[in-house]
Amino acid sequence: MEGENTQHLAKNSPFIAWIHNISLNQQKYMKARIEELDFDHNVRYIMFIYDNPNCSQDDLVNMFGQSKGNIAKILKKYEDEGYIKRKTNPENRRKYMLNTTDKGSKIVPKIRQISKEWDEQVGLTDEDFEIKKRLMEIAIKGMKLVEEK
Template sequence: MNDENLDKFDSMPFISLIHHISKNKLKYTMENPNRIDMVHEGRYLMEIHKKRDLSQDDLANIFGQSKGTIAKALKKLEDKEYVERKIDENNRRKYILNTTKKGEELAILLENDLENWEKSVGIDRLDEKTKNQLRQIARKSEEILEE
């Protein structure tokens, strides 16, 4: 194959491809009519909706974010009445998170937006073996940082 038939993606390093996909997904979600920060708030809202009764610490662990970053985003979600925090009856220093009715409606819209984007770009057609390999790479990249 000669070079003039290559586009920028043919010569792009693999990690750059992943970054490019992620960056474009964020651009897409910011253009959605729901207008919520998908880097933090939207992802957290969808996770709280999906898993229910998570704590702030759970979110920090799931997303590899600092507790401060999580707290700031949760404050915004609370102020917008998407999430409510309740003190854990078993540990008074811990907050349990759940979506409000308003938050649940938005989380469903965001999940649908994400699903539509994944279908549009073909992520939904990746086989389980490929998805598992990518998960393993993500795990390993995190482990390397922890060493």
């Protein structure tokens, strides 16, 4: 974008549009870099499962705002490819607990490195931690608002 166009956009765009823009551009960057690893941007689900052992499909739906059907399709693909495994939840036999396999766990450091490169390229630093923390708080409040409706 040219400087003049960017200034016009900055003045006239809602803040949430910039958040969405960051997310989309990070996904595009990740997808381009992950192609070398035979993945797409949906690898974020493997990352979430890795970081949240025994999470459920509903946890993914709530976190990423995707439909249950879309999440189920992606999880099936990753299960068939050996990156994740499902285990029946003993507290609710109709639900599954999700975990990464050894194969899935091995891909995580590579993905984290690509994500770190993204952060460096766009100028995110450790000093931006407070901004990240505040955005997470806002996201959690937003999820709770949606759940209440």
